[in-house]
Amino acid sequence: MSAAAQPQAPPPQQQQQNGQFQVATSTQRSPVANNIANFLFQNPILKQRTGLLNNATDIEFFRFKRFQRALLSDEYKERQRNPKNGLIPINNAQDVQNVFVLLIQNQLLLPVTKLHYAEIKEVKGWKPNKEKPTLKRADKAVMDPNTYYAWLYQKPNPFILLYSVLAIAGVFTVILFPLWPNFMKRGVWYLSMGALGLIALFFLTAIVRLIIYIISVVAFPKPLWLFPNLFEDCGVIESFQPVYAWEEPKKKKDKKSKKAATGAAPAAVAEEKVGSEKPKATGSEVANGDGDATAGKRKVTLEEVDE
Numbered sequence: 001m002s003a004a005a006q007p008q009a010p011p012p013q014q015q016q017q018n019g020q021f022q023v024a025t026s027t028q029r030s031p032v033a034n035n036i037a038n039f040l041f042q043n044p045i046l047k048q049r050t051g052l053l054n055n056a057t058d059i060e061f062f063r064f065k066r067f068q069r070a071l072l073s074d075e076y077k078e079r080q081r082n083p084k085n086g087l088i089p090i091n092n093a094q095d096v097q098n099v100f101v102l103l104i105q106n107q108l109l110l111p112v113t114k115l116h117y118a119e120i121k122e123v124k125g126w127k128p129n130k131e132k133p134t135l136k137r138a139d140k141a142v143m144d145p146n147t148y149y150a151w152l153y154q155k156p157n158p159f160i161l162l163y164s165v166l167a168i169a170g171v172f173t174v175i176l177f178p179l180w181p182n183f184m185k186r187g188v189w190y191l192s193m194g195a196l197g198l199i200a201l202f203f204l205t206a207i208v209r210l211i212i213y214i215i216s217v218v219a220f221p222k223p224l225w226l227f228p229n230l231f232e233d234c235g236v237i238e239s240f241q242p243v244y245a246w247e248e249p250k251k252k253k254d255k256k257s258k259k260a261a262t263g264a265a266p267a268a269v270a271e272e273k274v275g276s277e278k279p280k281a282t283g284s285e286v287a288n289g290d291g292d293a294t295a296g297k298r299k300v301t302l303e304e305v306d307e
Contacts, residue, residue: 065145111138
């Protein structure tokens with residue numbers, strides 16, 4: 001590994017307080033950065049999770065302390081010993097910071113902030129997700145153990161070359177259809193007729209089940225559906241299971257009971273009003289009331305009498 005490929009620490013004039021750096025990003029990714037990202041991405045030590053960037057896009061994120069732990073692990077040292085992996089030696093926290101800056105420069109990492117429920121509700125149109133936390137892009141990349149970072153990297157598909165070759169071969173095969181032998185043309189014709197037959201059978205089944213349903217509505221107490229899950233959102237096999245089913249009638253609410261309930265409610269309210277009204281007292285009743293009040297105020301004393 002050449003010295004030029006080694007990640008360099010940011011210049012002193014770019015370093016700020018609190019472990020923050022201003023780093024110029026590059027559109028061209030270095031092989032060293034790609035190799036390190038390939039090792040770290042989906043590494044069990046990283047314990048990365050799936051979040052929603054701006055409450056919309058799935059993205060993998062992790063904590064900075066996990067990033068440091070993975071680069072200082074024995075697994076990385078073992079991989080680094082193999083020259084084919086193209087990994088650089090990392091021995092201390094300063095080397096980890098240099099690698100971190102390198103990944104930021106190559107736009108492989110994105111600093112993010114995990115939002116809480118109240119913060120998500122403040123943004124118009126955003127909805128909290130119980131399974132995936134909502135992330136928002138941070139303005140600064142801080143080397144703090146609990147700071148979150150998201151991946152802007154995807155592992156290359158090892159079968160991409162094979163898929164490309166198969167796609168090109170398929171295109172040329174279709175283009176050269178006039179040059180096909182007769183048995184291949186005949187086979188394609190049979191396959192196309194079979195596909196059209198399946199489509200016609202599907203529409204025929206839909207028409208027959210509708211006719212059976214209409215007849216059952218008139219002839220039976222409950223309507224009968226043939227293949228009730230035919231148009232449901234399920235698998236192909238589940239669409240034809242069960243073969244038939246009786247449609248359960250919807251429960252109709254009793255209109256009379258509704259009317260009785262609505263009629264009883266005003267009557268109850270009227271009775272409450274009548275009961276709550278106090279009768280006006282006449283002059284004689286007031287006098288009697290005063291007399292009763294004075295009588296109630298009298299004290300009765302019991303004395304023992306010797307016989």
